[in-house]
Amino acid sequence: MTDAAINAGAGPREQGPRPALSAAEARLKKRYRSEMWFKAQGVAAIVVAMIFLVVLVGRIVAQGYTTFETHSISVPVYLNPDRIDRSALDGVNYDYIVAEAVMKKLNIQDDDLGTTSGKVMDLVSRDLGFQLLDKIKADPSVIGKTIEVTGPVKADADLYYKGEIKRSTAEEDRKLDNQQLAWLDQLEKSGTVKGGFNVNFFTRSDSTEPEQAGVLGAVVGSALMLIITALIAVPVGVMAAVYLEEFAPKNRWTDVIEVNINNLAAVPSIVYGLLGLALFINWLHVPRSSPLVGGLVLALMALPTVIIATRSALKAVPPSIREAALGVGASKAQTVFHHVLPLAMPGVMTGAILSLAHALGETAPLLMIGMVSFVPGVPEGFTGASTVLPVQVFIWENASERAFHERTAAAILVLLVFMIVMNAAAVILRRRFERRW
């Protein structure tokens, strides 16, 4: 068929050039074939990358989405004055008072040893007890009355409701016995326990109890730390890049500096953690585990990337703009700050935000400066003890409670959303700045 095509094409020609033509066509075909092959390889590479991405995100979502649903219990609690010692409110066993209320709902009595109430206490979060304490402290007149409290069920009970602890598992292999499961069924049937969105996960900070643990402290810690990082790395990095690119003489010293900056960008991040430990904590006595020291360390780490990104953005500005500005008599600084830097700004912004997003996900250097610690609260400012999202993930991943497993995945999702928001901000800023010109 191809011969026919060639012959048809070469019909009007002389006999002579025909072999040459077919050789050229064979070559052409070979070239197209290799092009096809390269294209196919490219498509294959993209498919592989997409599969990895889908598997990664899919697994995290599959593992983590259950966190966003949780079950809470609402019970009317009689604040028995006999059980509440007004002189020592903090010492009262509120958990037992709550258990009593739940037992009343279940129509069961406690035995003398307190085994039943103990089993009931395993089903209800201690959060309800803390709520009672808070209410009494706010208004002591509630003692003797019956008040309604709502709070999460214990993580294990929650897992049962979500089907992750199964009745089919042998009783001795699960944390809840048959009796407790029957109670949970009864509570759900009576409407005492209801499923709903897990607000606590976003409004609470870390806790030893999974049902009370949330990411708020870590999110706030990450945000504070990033503010420090941005405030240091971006201005310093941009100015350093502007000086090196626009003003510095090109000599051996600037070459050495350039090579070193490029090398710093490749230094393992844990080394920055060690540097931060020695420099900021041991020498400058910055409070450890604080967003301030974390931000300083990450600023060190982000600096080379910001410098490199800014320099390449400055290099991309056409020389004709510089000549134009110099030609009308602008000074070097005016040329740079009125024309070159504004034109480079989209690139600078993108580079800065991407390096900040990278810093956001960094864990290793923070481990060195004491951020891997249990911080049950929102950080109090830049110098307060704090944790950050990736470290929170690390801590929860190491926790033994099964409920922390799903929370680990959920925290990763929150971190991913944080990063997507930042990257989107980079894109939007880029568009905005480009439109201005």
Added chain:
Amino acid sequence: MTVTNPHALALVQGHAMPTQNRDGGVAAPVIHTAVPQGHGVVETRDFKIRARDVNVFYGDKQALFDVALDIPAKSVTAFIGPSGCGKSTFLRCINRMNDTIPSARVQGAIEIDGADVNAKSVDPVVLRSRVGMVFQKPNPFPKTIFENVAYGPKIHGIASRKDELEAIVESSLKKAGLWNEVADRLHQPGTGLSGGQQQRLVIARAIAVSPEVILMDEPCSALDPIATAKIEELIDELRSQFCIVIVTHSMAQAARVSQKTAFFHLGKLVESGPTEEMFTNPRDSRTQDYITGRFG
């Protein structure tokens, strides 16, 4: 001296015609009485720029050899020559744009009104406000048309009030023959104009700081013939107010717009003189070869 080549005569005279027939939108007073009818005018004028023994090196490579040239005030001087002959290099010496090239070294004296531009006391920034420059590729700032023209006056403190700036922008755009085309869109980006309009915008930007000298480095090489004709008209009109130095690859253009021509070859100034004389009766055989198209 008489013009012997009728073709050159046509070129020289031809350029004057559209100038007189131009529509009235351009406000600049063209002093037609002062339009030289012969090259003789060139010699009677004062020299604005005097260059002596100019040598330029890029690193180890010497780009210009002992250039000596006088450039007359209020007229157009064209630099011609094959690529890489040093004409742009010499042009960039006049407003010290070569300072921006780290490896470039300039020796010799270039005087504007008797003052050496390379003297320690001369600030290149001030010099460049007196010696404007127009580049090969139109390079408006990626800002509005108004900001493009107003930028120079703003940074030099020529005008700070808005109405002053507006007046300068309007008169500069009128002088550059662009006002009628852009008056209703001054606040749109200058990069949205056509190539020829951009180049006239750039000329307006250079005029706005009231320079004494305007250097043009192949200003029409990126333009189509119609835009080129407009720029040439403009150059011819501006010469009543400015000393204009133009580098061009087109000998026809040099013949059309300039009163004096300098021919560069391999970094040396081969010959300079009144344009008609250069094109009709070149003294040097290399000039002869170049203008007749035998090389370059």
